[in-house]
Amino acid sequence: AGYITYDPGFVNTGATSSAITYIDGEQGILRYRGYPIEQLAQRSTFIEVSYLLIYGELPTKQQLEDFTSKISRHTLLHEDLKRFFDGFPRDAHPMPVLSSAVSALSTFYQDSLDPADTDNVELSTIRLLAKVPTIAAYAYKKSIGQPFLYPDNSLGLVENFLRMTFGLPAEPYEIDPAMAKALDLLFILHADHEQNCSTSTVRLVGSSEANLFASISAGIMALFGPLHGGANSAVLEMLERIKADGGDVDTFVNRVKNKEAGVRLMGFGHRVYKNYDPRAKIIKQTADEILSKIAGGDELLDIAKRLEERALSDDYFIERKLYPNVDFYTGLIYRAMGFPTQFFTVLFALGRLPGWIAHWREMMQDPATKIGRPRQIYTGEKERDYKPLSER
Ligand code: CMC
Structure with missing residues (x-):
C-alpha cells in the first residue's frame, strides 16, 4: 500500500491475463x-x-x-x-x-x-x-x-x-x-x-x-482516434497531400524527422511491433494484387512504396524500430474498392x-476481474483555504 507504479500509456503494465491473441512484437x-x-x-x-x-x-x-x-x-x-x-x-x-x-x-x-x-x-x-x-x-x-x-x-x-x-x-x-x-x-x-x-x-x-x-x-x-483506427484514413490523407505537393517523399520524410508539429509518418510505428507488422506484410501483397488491376496502376500506391522504402533505409526509423503497421496499405485497398476516406x-x-x-x-x-480503476500521481496544489469571491 502507498506505492504506485507510474506507467503512462500502460507501456509495461499487464492489466489482465488473456488466452485470445498472442503477439511477439x-x-x-x-x-x-x-x-x-x-x-x-x-x-x-x-x-x-x-x-x-x-x-x-x-x-x-x-x-x-x-x-x-x-x-x-x-x-x-x-x-x-x-x-x-x-x-x-x-x-x-x-x-x-x-x-x-x-x-x-x-x-x-x-x-x-x-x-x-x-x-x-x-x-x-x-x-x-x-x-x-x-x-x-x-x-x-x-x-x-x-x-x-x-x-x-x-x-x-x-x-x-x-x-x-x-x-x-x-x-x-x-x-x-x-x-x-x-x-x-x-x-x-x-x-x-x-x-x-x-x-x-x-x-x-x-x-x-x-x-x-x-x-x-x-x-x-x-478506435476513432488518428493514432489508433483513424490512422487508415490519415495515411490516405497523407499520401494525397504528398501527391498534391508533387510526389516528393524526401521532403515529407524530412519534415517527419524534424518533428514538425503534427507531422508523423502515419501507418508507421507500433507500441508492440518493433519489426514489420505481420498484417502489413499480407496487406501489401493484397494491395499489389488489387491495385494492379486498376488501369495505369495507382499513383498513391507508388508514393506509398517509395515512402516505405525511403523510411526503412533511414536511420531515424531504423533506430526507433519503426516499420509499416496494419494501416499503411489498407486505405489504398479500401479506396480502390470505392469506400470514401472517412x-x-x-x-x-x-x-x-x-x-x-x-x-x-x-x-x-474471469474470476480475477475487478473494476478497472487506475491510480495517479497527484501533482496539484497542497491544502489551501477557501477565499470568498470578494477576496480573489
Ligand atoms: N512517425 C515518426 N516518428 C514516429 C512515429 C511515426 N509514425 N511513430 C513513432 N515515432 C517516434 C516518436 O516520435 C518517438 O521518437 P523519440 O524517441 O525521438 O521521441 C519514438 O518513435 C517512439 O514513439 P512513441 O510515440 O513513444 O511510440 P508509442 O508506442 O507511444 O506510439 C504509435 C505508437 C502507433 C501511436 C505511433 O507509432 C504513431 O503515432 N504512429 C502513427 C499512427 C499510426 O500509424 N497508428 C496506427 C497504429 S497500428 C493500428 C492501430 O492501432 O490502429
Missing part, C-alpha cells in the same frame, strides 16, 4: 488462439475467425452453419433505430454515427442486457455481429443520400454488407467475388490485437458491468468487432 508474430495469422489469412474466413476468437476453437461444419444462420437472422435493424440516421447531419462522420447506434441497441433490447446472464450475452453477441454491418452500411447510405437496403439473408456477411453499402433498390447488385474476398481477408487481419486502446476501453467500460452494447460503443470511439475506420471497426466481443466475454468469465 520483436519477431513480428501474431496468432489468434494459437493459429498463425498467415494461415488464417490464407485459409480461413472472417466468420470462422469470429467464431474462433469468441468461442476459443475453430467451428465444426455444424457449428459454423448454426453460427452463420443465427447471425443472418438478426441482420435487420428495428425500424425506429433506422430513423436515428435522419437526426445526424448529412456530413456526419460515420464513426460517431456507428457508436451512437450501437449504444442505442442498449435501449432496444433492455430485457437482455444482464452481463451475468450467459444466454443474454450470447444473444447480444449475435445481434452485434449481425447488426453492426447493417448500421455501417446505413451510415454510408445516409451520407450520400441514398435509400437504405434491407439485408438479403441469403448472402454471406461480407457480401451482404457490400450489397447494402453499394447496391441500389432499383437494380440487382453484382458482387465482385475478388472484392468480397479481399474485404473478408482485411476483416480477418483486423479481428483482434490483444490489449490495444479500443479493446482495453471495452474491457475497462465492461469491468463496471456495463452491458456489451455500451462497452462496444465506447470501444468504437476509442469510412475506412468503420471498416476497421467491423473487423475488430469479434475481438472486442471475445475480450468482453473473457473478462466477464
Whole structure:
C-alpha cells in the first residue's frame, strides 16, 4: 500500500491475463488462439475467425452453419433505430454515427442486457455481429443520400454488407467475388490485437458491468482516434497531400524527422511491433494484387512504396524500430474498392468487432476481474483555504 507504479500509456503494465491473441512484437508474430495469422489469412474466413476468437476453437461444419444462420437472422435493424440516421447531419462522420447506434441497441433490447446472464450475452453477441454491418452500411447510405437496403439473408456477411453499402433498390447488385474476398481477408487481419486502446476501453467500460452494447460503443470511439483506427484514413490523407505537393517523399520524410508539429509518418510505428507488422506484410501483397488491376496502376500506391522504402533505409526509423503497421496499405485497398476516406475506420471497426466481443466475454468469465480503476500521481496544489469571491 502507498506505492504506485507510474506507467503512462500502460507501456509495461499487464492489466489482465488473456488466452485470445498472442503477439511477439520483436519477431513480428501474431496468432489468434494459437493459429498463425498467415494461415488464417490464407485459409480461413472472417466468420470462422469470429467464431474462433469468441468461442476459443475453430467451428465444426455444424457449428459454423448454426453460427452463420443465427447471425443472418438478426441482420435487420428495428425500424425506429433506422430513423436515428435522419437526426445526424448529412456530413456526419460515420464513426460517431456507428457508436451512437450501437449504444442505442442498449435501449432496444433492455430485457437482455444482464452481463451475468450467459444466454443474454450470447444473444447480444449475435445481434452485434449481425447488426453492426447493417448500421455501417446505413451510415454510408445516409451520407450520400441514398435509400437504405434491407439485408438479403441469403448472402454471406461480407457480401451482404457490400450489397447494402453499394447496391441500389432499383437494380440487382453484382458482387465482385475478388472484392468480397479481399474485404473478408482485411476483416480477418483486423479481428483482434490483444490489449490495444479500443479493446482495453471495452474491457475497462465492461469491468463496471456495463452491458456489451455500451462497452462496444465506447470501444468504437476509442478506435476513432488518428493514432489508433483513424490512422487508415490519415495515411490516405497523407499520401494525397504528398501527391498534391508533387510526389516528393524526401521532403515529407524530412519534415517527419524534424518533428514538425503534427507531422508523423502515419501507418508507421507500433507500441508492440518493433519489426514489420505481420498484417502489413499480407496487406501489401493484397494491395499489389488489387491495385494492379486498376488501369495505369495507382499513383498513391507508388508514393506509398517509395515512402516505405525511403523510411526503412533511414536511420531515424531504423533506430526507433519503426516499420509499416496494419494501416499503411489498407486505405489504398479500401479506396480502390470505392469506400470514401472517412469510412475506412468503420471498416476497421467491423473487423475488430469479434475481438472486442471475445475480450468482453473473457473478462466477464474471469474470476480475477475487478473494476478497472487506475491510480495517479497527484501533482496539484497542497491544502489551501477557501477565499470568498470578494477576496480573489
Ligand atoms: N512517425 C515518426 N516518428 C514516429 C512515429 C511515426 N509514425 N511513430 C513513432 N515515432 C517516434 C516518436 O516520435 C518517438 O521518437 P523519440 O524517441 O525521438 O521521441 C519514438 O518513435 C517512439 O514513439 P512513441 O510515440 O513513444 O511510440 P508509442 O508506442 O507511444 O506510439 C504509435 C505508437 C502507433 C501511436 C505511433 O507509432 C504513431 O503515432 N504512429 C502513427 C499512427 C499510426 O500509424 N497508428 C496506427 C497504429 S497500428 C493500428 C492501430 O492501432 O490502429
